[in-house]
Amino acid sequence: MSRHSVLGWPVLRQLKNKDPFARGESTKSKKSRTLAPRIAEADRVVKSVCPYCAVGCGQLVYVKDEKVIQIEGDPDSPISRGRLCPKGSASEQLVNSDTRVSDILYRAPKSTEWVKLDHETAMEMITDRFIEARRKGWQDTDDDGNRVNRTLGVAGLGGATLDNEENYLIKKLFTAAGAIQLENQARI
Incomplete structure (x- = not known):
C-alpha cells in the first residue's frame, strides 16, 4: 500500500475495524503508537502554585535530574481543576529561561x-x-501621651501572588515588629 493510498485513510480504517466513533486502534498512526508523554521520564512530581496572580492555580511540576522538565495544571486543585491560563502554562519557560x-x-x-x-x-x-x-522610627507614645509602641520606620507591601497563609505570616511578622503601615497589592 502506498503512502497516499485511500485504503490507509482513518475513516476507512474506522469502518473496517467497526470503530465508528474513532475510539480504538483504527485512529492510531504508526507515529502515534511510538509517542510517549513528555512527563514519562520525570524522576518526581512536586505540587506547586502558579506564581503569576492571586488566583492560586495548582500546578504539577515534573522534575528530572533536579531540573524542571514540564509544568501542568493539577487536576486535584479545587481552584483550577487542572487548567492553567497561558501565563501559567508558560511557567516552565520562566523557570528554565537562560535570562533568569x-x-x-x-x-x-x-x-x-x-x-x-x-x-x-x-x-x-x-x-x-x-x-x-x-x-529610628520607634514611638513609645503619640502626641497625646497615649502608649502606642509602634514604628513608622518600617512598612509592608504584600503581593497578590502570595497565598493567604504567606500574607497572614507576613502580617504577623510586621505587626510583631510594631509596624502599622501594612498594605497589599490587591487593595491598591
Missing part, C-alpha cells in the same frame, strides 16, 4: 555597578537595615 537572574545582586547607593552577594551577607544586610529602620 539567579544570583543575589546589590547596587550600593550612587553606584552604577551591581555586585553579587552570597545569601548570608544579603540576609545580614536586610536584617541590619530592618532593625535600624525600626529603631
